[in-house]
Structures are given as C-alpha cells and as structure tokens.
Amino acid sequence: MIGIANLQIGNLRSVSNAVDSFGYDHCLVESAEQLDSLTHLIMPGVGSFHRAMRNVSALGLREPIRDFVASGRPLLGVCLGMQLLGSSGEEGENTVGLDLLAGEVRKFDRTRVESIPHVGWNSVELEADHPVFRDVRSGVDFYFVHSYHFRPADQTSVVGFTDCGEKFVSAVAQNNVVGVQFHPEKSQANGLRLLDNFCGWDGSC
Amino acid sequence: MIGLTNRRALPVVELVRCTRCGLPETYETIEFDTAGVCNICRQKEFRDAAIDWPARRQQLAELVESYRGKHEYDCIVPFSGGKDSTFTLLYLVREFGIKPLVVQFNHGFMRPTLLKNNERTFRRLGVDVLSFRPNWRVVKRLMLEALVRKGDFCWHCHTGIYSYPMHVALKYNTPLIVWGEPSSEYTAYYDIRDDAMEQVDETRFNRFINLGITAEDMGGMISGDFEFDPRDLAPYTYPPVRDLRRLQYRSVCLGSFIPWDTKTQAQIIQDELGWEGDEVENMPAQLYPYEKIECHVQGVRDYITFLKRGYHRVTQMTALDLRNGRMEKPEADRLVREFENRRPPSLDIFLEYLNITEDEFNSIVLNTVVPPHRPDFDAIKPGAKTWDFDLWWREG
Numbered sequence: 001m002i003g004i005a006n007l008q009i010g011n012l013r014s015v016s017n018a019v020d021s022f023g024y025d026h027c028l029v030e031s032a033e034q035l036d037s038l039t040h041l042i043m044p045g046v047g048s049f050h051r052a053m054r055n056v057s058a059l060g061l062r063e064p065i066r067d068f069v070a071s072g073r074p075l076l077g078v079c080l081g082m083q084l085l086g087s088s089g090e091e092g093e094n095t096v097g098l099d100l101l102a103g104e105v106r107k108f109d110r111t112r113v114e115s116i117p118h119v120g121w122n123s124v125e126l127e128a129d130h131p132v133f134r135d136v137r138s139g140v141d142f143y144f145v146h147s148y149h150f151r152p153a154d155q156t157s158v159v160g161f162t163d164c165g166e167k168f169v170s171a172v173a174q175n176n177v178v179g180v181q182f183h184p185e186k187s188q189a190n191g192l193r194l195l196d197n198f199c200g201w202d203g204s205c
Numbered sequence: 206m207i208g209l210t211n212r213r214a215l216p217v218v219e220l221v222r223c224t225r226c227g228l229p230e231t232y233e234t235i236e237f238d239t240a241g242v243c244n245i246c247r248q249k250e251f252r253d254a255a256i257d258w259p260a261r262r263q264q265l266a267e268l269v270e271s272y273r274g275k276h277e278y279d280c281i282v283p284f285s286g287g288k289d290s291t292f293t294l295l296y297l298v299r300e301f302g303i304k305p306l307v308v309q310f311n312h313g314f315m316r317p318t319l320l321k322n323n324e325r326t327f328r329r330l331g332v333d334v335l336s337f338r339p340n341w342r343v344v345k346r347l348m349l350e351a352l353v354r355k356g357d358f359c360w361h362c363h364t365g366i367y368s369y370p371m372h373v374a375l376k377y378n379t380p381l382i383v384w385g386e387p388s389s390e391y392t393a394y395y396d397i398r399d400d401a402m403e404q405v406d407e408t409r410f411n412r413f414i415n416l417g418i419t420a421e422d423m424g425g426m427i428s429g430d431f432e433f434d435p436r437d438l439a440p441y442t443y444p445p446v447r448d449l450r451r452l453q454y455r456s457v458c459l460g461s462f463i464p465w466d467t468k469t470q471a472q473i474i475q476d477e478l479g480w481e482g483d484e485v486e487n488m489p490a491q492l493y494p495y496e497k498i499e500c501h502v503q504g505v506r507d508y509i510t511f512l513k514r515g516y517h518r519v520t521q522m523t524a525l526d527l528r529n530g531r532m533e534k535p536e537a538d539r540l541v542r543e544f545e546n547r548r549p550p551s552l553d554i555f556l557e558y559l560n561i562t563e564d565e566f567n568s569i570v571l572n573t574v575v576p577p578h579r580p581d582f583d584a585i586k587p588g589a590k591t592w593d594f595d596l597w598w599r600e601g
Contacts (some may be wrong), residue, residue: 189408
C-alpha cells in the first residue's frame with residue numbers, strides 16, 4: 001500500500017492517478033494510525049512551509065512520519081514535500097521542519113533569479129546514481145513551481161542540481177528518504193518513471 | 206463531393222529522396238542528414254554496429270525463464286500468419302520450448318494461401334490457438350470513417366491487432382506478450398540509438414498505431430449515421446494500463462533481442478514449416494513473395510500510400526534491400542517504375558465494401574495527400590489480378 005500524505009495543502013490527485021496507473025494500491029494518509037499499513041509514503045505539497053508544518057503537527061504526523069522513516073520504509077517528498085524534510089524553513093515565519101535531512105529552506109536570491117517563482121520545465125543534472133532515478137537520464141527536463149529551495153548541510157545527499165540563475169539542489173536522497181523539488185507527477189514520461197521507480201523501491205541504495 | 210474532372214492539373218513534384226535507400230521526404234518520420242542519407246539508414250548502421258546482440262539474446266532467455274511455467278501460458282504470441290509472426294512463433298517454440306497461446310485477430314481479409322500456412326504451422330508446431338474475428342458490419346463502417354478522416358482505412362485492423370491480444374493476456378492471466386518485428390526496422394518513432402527497447406504498450410498504441418483516434422473517438426464519429434452497440438468497439442480499445450501493470454505484463458518484440466532479417470527468416474519458415482509465399486497485387490512476386498501476403502486489400506492500402514505520398518511498397522522493400530546491400534540502385538529504380546503507378550484490381554471489391562464510387566474514393570484520398578507530393582491520376586495504369594482474386598469476399 002502506497003500512502004499519499006494529505007497535508008491539506010493541495011494537489012494530490014495527479015500523484016494518486018499516477019500511482020493508480022502503475023497498478024499499486026494506494027490511500028490518502030491523514031492520521032498516524034494509517035502509517036502502519038504502508039510500504040511507501042509520498043509527501044506531495046504545494047503551499048507554504050509554515051502552514052504545511054502547522055498541518056503536520058495538527059494531524060499529529062510529525063513524530064509518526066519520523067518513526068516511519070526510522071523503520072526503513074521509503075519516503076518521497078515532492079516540491080514542498082522535499083522542503084519539509086529539512087531542519088527548518090523561512091517561508092511564512094521561521095519554522096522547524098521534519099528534520100529528516102539536515103539543512104535549511106531558503107528563498108531564491110532575487111539578485112540572481114530573474115523571475116520568482118521559478119515556474120516551468122528545467123533540466124536536472126544528476127550528480128549521483130540512485131535507484132529512484134533508474135533509467136532517467138541526466139539533463140532531462142522536469143516541471144517546477146517554487147520560490148524556495150532546500151539547501152542540504154550534507155553535500156553527499158545531493159542527487160541532482162538545477163540552474164535557474166541560481167544553481168540549487170533539485171533532488172536529494174539519504175538512506176530511504178528521497179526529495180525532489182520538481183513535480184514528477186506533472187513531468188510526463190521521465191517523471192512517471194521516477195514515481196514508478198520509487199513505488200517499486202525497497203529503500204536500500 | 207468534387208469529381209476529379211473538375212480539378213486543375215498541377216505539375217508533378219520531384220520528391221527529395223534518401224541518397225542511399227531512395228525513401229522520399231513524404232515517408233513517415235524521415236529526416237535527412239547533410240550527406241542526404243535518411244535517419245532510417247543511419248539507425249540500421251547503429252543497429253548492426255553498436256547493439257550487443259549476444260547480450261540481447263541473453264536478456265531474452267532470462268525474460269522467458271522468468272515467466273516460464275508460472276501462468277496459464279508462458280507467453281502470448283499475436284499471430285497473423287505472415288512471415289514475422291510465423292518466424293516469431295517458430296523461434297520461441299524451437300529455441301525455448303515454451304508453451305504459447307497463439308492469438309489471431311482476423312481482420313476479415315485473410316487469403317487462401319495464408320489460411321493454409323496457418324493450418325500447417327499450428328499443426329506442425331503443436332500450439333493452442335485463439336482466433337477472433339470482429340463484426341464485419343462494424344468493420345466496414347470503421348474502414349470508411351478511417352479512410353475519410355485519415356486516408357488510412359486500416360484503423361480497425363491495426364488497433365485490433367495491437368489491443369485484442371492485450372485483452373487476451375488479461376483474460377488468460379498471461380503477462381508476457383512477444384511480438385515480431387520492431388517498428389524501428391521501418392520508421393524512427395523509436396530511436397534505437399537510445400538503446401531503449403521498444404515496448405509494445407499503450408504509449409506506442411497512441412503514438413502511431415491508432416492514428417490518433419481512440420475507439421471512444423471513433424464511436425462518436427460514426428454514431429450519427431450508424432447503429433451499433435458500444436461493446437462492438439471493445440476489441441479496438443486498449444485495456445486499462447492499471448490492469449496490465451497489475452498483471453506485471455511485458456510486451457516486447459523478438460526483433461529487439463535478435464537482429465531482424467526478413468529475407469533469411471522467410472527462408473527459415475519455408476524450410477522448417479513448409480510456409481508458402483504468395484503474389485501480392487502490384488508487387489514483383491519473384492522478389493518479395495513473403496511480404497504482406499495476409500490481406501486481400503493490401504493492394505488498395507499500397508495504392509493509397511502511392512496516391513498520398515508518392516511512393517509504394519516497392520520503394521519500401523527495395524529501400525530495405527538497398528540498405529542491406531542486396532540490390533543496386535538502378536535495379537531498384539527499374540522496379541519502382543514498373544510496379545508503382547498501378548491501380549489494384551482489389552479496389553473494385555473495396556469500393557463495394559465501402560459502398561462508394563471511385564471518384565468519391567479519389568476525392569477522399571486527395572484530402573489526405575502529403576505535400577509536396579501531388580498524385581497524377583492520368584499516369585495510373587491497370588494492375589494485374591492475383592490468382593485468388595475470384596475467391597475474395599464480395600458484397601451484394
């Protein structure tokens with residue numbers, strides 16, 4: 001069973017449609033008890049870091065999600081979902097994240113990025129091999145919509161970079177946790193392949 | 206409809222052609238490089254030089270082993286009885302000793318020699334066979350609609366051939382489906398330089414097989430003047446991908462694992478199975494007795510291609526021979542001149558099926574001509590009947 005975290009911050013349908021087409025059983029996760037039955041958890045997200053973390057807390061999911069990761073099962077954070085993996089974010093107000101990956105979420109540097117938010121198709125240069133990126137080539141395009149980005153403290157967790165005037169980390173992974181700043185569910189064949197790879201991944205590298 | 210007599214005669218345009226194989230610029234997916242050589246020739250060079258065929262053969266063996274004995278059948282072999290599917294079936298049974306379910310989508314135009322071949326092949330190889338023939342009344346209406354919309358009346362056949370075996374895979378809980386020839390032998394919808402194998406899946410189905418018309422679209426298009434049950438279109442509908450994925454299906458071409466060579470393979474099925482070739486309208490029978498012998502309106506299909514795109518299957522076949530270094534260019538040019546501008550006798554039968562006149566047929570085809578080609582109806586000469594012409598189904 002693939003869980004899709006419903007943090008009440010939008011856009012779950014594209015992710016669930018994709019997972020459904022791959023043939024997997026899936027459910028929306030809104031409470032801690034549901035995590036037990038899951039093999040994988042996907043955390044999609046559109047919205048602000050502060051509001052999302054407030055919802056995570058209100059749903060009582062912060063520690064259960066951390067326990068889920070500690071159990072070795074795979075977690076994928078998408079867009080804001082990737083940012084929530086970090087230690088803290090400055091969007092809305094300074095907020096503590098899930099702290100699964102050390103690092104901060106910062107707004108793009110206005111002096112370098114001409115147009116914020118960074119919206120549209122952009123390429124992801126892969127820095128490392130990862131099972132979730134199997135058969136996805138370095139340099140292919142994915143779809144982005146965001147104004148903030150995650151800056152991991154540990155550079156060994158970087159899987160891919162993207163340049164939109166400011167070079168930022170667009171894919172990150174550590175043990176059984178993966179985060180992507182782009183929207184694989186909106187990124188056609190390459191994005192669907194990535195999601196499919198994740199759903200079939202056992203969490204080991 | 207506008208009669209041809211009202212059309213102003215325009216000068217015939219000389220098409221740009223591949224300097225190596227002679228395929229023209231109106232050929233699907235073609236591009237020429239600075240040397241004037243087409244991408245399909247370049248793809249072939251890559252295929253021969255860079256693909257590790259022994260490794261591919263090993264992959265096939267592993268694939269077959271991973272499915273052996275686990276389902277109702279080891280695999281499904283979609284089968285027309287032409288040279289490619291016959292070779293595929295022979296190869297899988299002889300090389301791997303598998304138990305296949307042979308699935309035949311009978312388009313309604315199978316010729317006597319083909320039926321005899323099928324009978325012999327099935328008996329000699331000892332295989333289970335399912336044959337399915339869709340509602341002929343519906344087929345006729347689908348042919349007319351596809352001809353009018355796309356200048357290609359084969360929609361029912363191409364969609365049915367590629368979707369029906371997938372339904373059977375689900376019904377018989379058999380996830381491995383092995384087709385014959387990959388499309389990359391003829392077109393560049395798939396770039397084999399990616400070293401990515403062509404998956405015979407819904408993406409491919411929607412990319413070019415169904416001409417951009419789903420069965421649901423087709424239902425809407427014909428509903429105004431034709432009574433049918435929506436279920437009549439089920440054989441042309443691709444099954445839900447989710448169902449196929451849950452079955453953990455793999456749908457691949459044998460030609461992705463072994464280098465495809467139609468001429469040699471045709472010889473093998475003749476020697477091993479007694480498979481017989483046949484003459485086809487407006488094709489040099491001595492040279493290509495093994496090609497497209499399965500359909501009695503193949504001549505009409507080839508004729509439409511000639512009117513629309515300015516080349517015919519003789520060009521396509523000689524291109525293959527030129528590419529393989531089996532023919533010289535002057536000989537290819539001679540064959541093209543001799544056979545390509547001929548009207549197939551089967552057109553009369555076809556017009557009866559669709560209940561249209563030849564003027565109407567020509568007007569429909571003119572609407573789908575691929576520029577810069579312009580057909581020259583005045584230059585068309587009558588073609589010869591094949592031996593079995595009088596045995597083909599007639600309306601009325």
